[in-house]
Amino acid sequence: MNGWTGQCLRVNLTENNFQTEALPQELMEKFVGGRGLGVKILSDEIDPRVDPFSPENKLIFVSGPLVGTGAVTGASCNVVTKSALSGTIACAKMRGHFGAELKFSGFDMIILEGKAESPVILSIMDDKIKLQPALEYWGRTTSDTEDLFKKGLTDKWAGRETYLVSIGPAGEKLIPLANIINDGFLSVGGAGIGAVMGSKNLKAIAVKGSHSLTVADGSRFVQVINTLTNKLNSAPMTSQSMSAWGSAFFVGLCYQKGILPWNNFQTASFRESKVVGTGALENAFALRSRGCFACPIACIKKTDADNPLFKGKGMAPTYLAIGALGLNCGITDLSIIGLANMICGEMGLDPIATGGTMATAMELVEKGIASRDELKLDLGFGRGEEMLQALNLMATKKGHAKRIGQGGKALADEYGQPKSFMGVKGMPMAPFDPRGIQGMGLHFATSNYGPHHLYAYTFIDEVLNVHEHLDPWTPEGKPELVKRYQDTTAIMDSLGLCNWPLMGLKFKNFVPMVNSCLGTSYNADDLLGFGERIWNQERLFNMKAGFDHTYDTLPERCLKEPIADGPAEGQVSKLDEMLNDYYHLRGWNEKGEPHPDTLKALEL
Amino acid sequence: MPKIKIDHRKCTGCRHCEIACSLNHVEGVANPRRARIRVYHEGTTYFPTIAGPFVDAACTSKHNLVIGGETYDMCLVCRASCPEKPFFVEAETGFPLKCDFCGIPPSPSCVRWCNTGALELIED
DSSP: OSSOOOOOEEEEETTTTTEEEEHHHHHHHHOOSSHHHHHHHHHHHHTSSSSSTTTTOOOOEEEOOTTTTTTBBBEEEEEEEEEETTEEEEEEEETHHHHHHHHHTTSSEEEEEEEEEEEEEEEETTTTEEEEOOOOGGTHHHHHHHHHHHTTSSSSGGGGOEEEEOOOOHHHHHHHHHEEEEETTEOOOOTTHHHHHTTTEEEEEEEEEEOOOOOOHHHHHHHHHHHHHHHHSSSSSSIIIIHHGGGGHHHHHHHHHOOOTTTTTOOOOOOOOOHHHHHHHHHHOOOOOOOOTEEEEOEEEOOOOTTTTTTSSBBBHHIIOOOIGGGGGGGHHHHHHHHHHHHHHHBBBHHHHHHHHHHHHHHHHTTTSSSHHHTOOOOTTTHHHHHHHHHHHHHTTTTTHHHHTTTEEEEEEEEGGGGGGGGGEEEOOOOOOTTHHHHHHHHHHHOOTSOOOGGGTHHHHTTSSSSSSTTTTOEEEEEEHHHHHHHHHHHHHHTTBOOOGGTTSSSSGGGHHHHHHOOOOOHHHHHHHHHHHHHHHHHHHHHHHOOOGGGOOOOOOHSOOOOSTTTTTTTTOHHHHHHHHHHHHHHHTTTOBOHHHHHHHHTO | OOOEEEEEOOOOOHHHHHHHHHHHHTTTOGGGGGGGGEEEEETTTEEEEOOOOOOOOHHTOOOOETTTTEEEEHHHOOOOOTTTSSBOOTTOOOOOOOOOOOOSSSSSSHHHSSSSSSSSEOOO
């Protein structure tokens, strides 16, 4: 099999055993792999209404077919489960080297079932698979866990080839905001997954292996990668901006467009984007680029080892961290934002979900709805030190911060202020104001994974204008744009590719790479068809889990209150104008349910 | 004579060079363990290392490496296909591996795929 290893490991944590299975061929032909395969298997094997924390919920780690073959940016390992934060299906994208190493260890997929009696680590080291007790790891931060595991290996060189994915104290304590961390990278869209892993008493998974992956047409594949790398090198976004600062350069762009949320999306009045812009970031962090497996862009930025605040630990904040943990909480001090991001990485919290929740808590306190005494925390917009304190308390479920740890929606509901929660389907919004960028607003409302921009990156055409120049304020043409990007992202995740290359390449540029690697003869439309099938499969899961069309909405603030100031002043989300067109385009009825004909055409 | 110059400050640790080497030596096979270049990391620094022959003399003249105030073990960046290290040995045969400047000249395949400039072909 080309690209694939063809094997799947099924681990039953309750019974403490595991077995190797062949990958189901007919599912791979319909769902490609990665996210698609994970979503299909989860839909088939669990009841969508199951409690995310119950042993019946499953956790699936699955690498796409292109991962590890050297395909440009082929590094993504998807983690599929039912989210503990939103209750919808969840699919995190893990970057770094874990996904590739999983393939080299001989497996495409790990399915985890049940619940271990006491903490365990699953280790797959050179074909020796075991579940080892992990009591001494319980309570440790993610980087500590990695260090301890690698030091415990008898061969002193083995640690250099071992990659781990682990949860921090937040996941162990079942904080719904918890994420999973591999190799110091926070996974994308992983809010709610860390807690599921914690509920299974699984602290970490370690992989190392020396299996080979085969490519169908080796010489053609090498040629295509040469071309793609050259193209990425000549595109300004991927070769300069992303390589130099990572996504942090969006701060300036979003500021210019007036979509940089400030104080829990209450205004866009932030005037000093230079304070947290790229220049300031460079000065504060002495950036060092880190690449995920086979990635020529290397957008991940680490701090230099001699930076006294961070000592080489943790990542320099990305746009998400600066936006969610910083500006949306009224904080502009980069060292506080960096530390908050580091706490998230070490404790295993998701920065978007955590930042959004903090902002809700701050608004409740500032409006006098939740008293400072009650929370025993002096929270408020712009109070950085207090936020750091709250993060640490929250991750260890100590004191009154545990109320905040239940997530922004639960917190806002507890105080009878659902308006203060800026999120969709229980998931806080990524730091882009959907009022000033209509396409992303439509995606936030309809996304199967909650309002996360990296499941349909319309930003590329609405703000960056890489392929098309679209006006971000008009709703015209946005349903088509959103559908196209949602399908593109679904198929790219399933293949194991990152989204960032779309900032320099068109989707069709990847098709020769896919075909020469897998030995197939797909065209771009075939692949997008897979994406559509995957998106519908996820929609069906969510519908069964109880998410009907009433959940396809945006927070009231985005629909009714115009942006108060800044370049996008006066804009509100025109969701109503777009939603029906979007449903129609997808072949769904006015209640957002796929027509039987649509499902038949998609073979679902 | 051409040489491959390594600049560890530019290396991002993406390991694309390892796969480039592997795909070039065994057509259609991607496996970092078959590559004649490996990237090791220590802290935040990455060290691409190109496979070379093993000679006892290298070990006797071994000394610690100091880069930017940090001390590193010389074995980490040593390019020898040596019995002490599990790298640069062909798994099936046990033959030592050695860089042969593979790929389409002038640039070896790893240099061609190295996007950050950490690997560079220079004339001596």
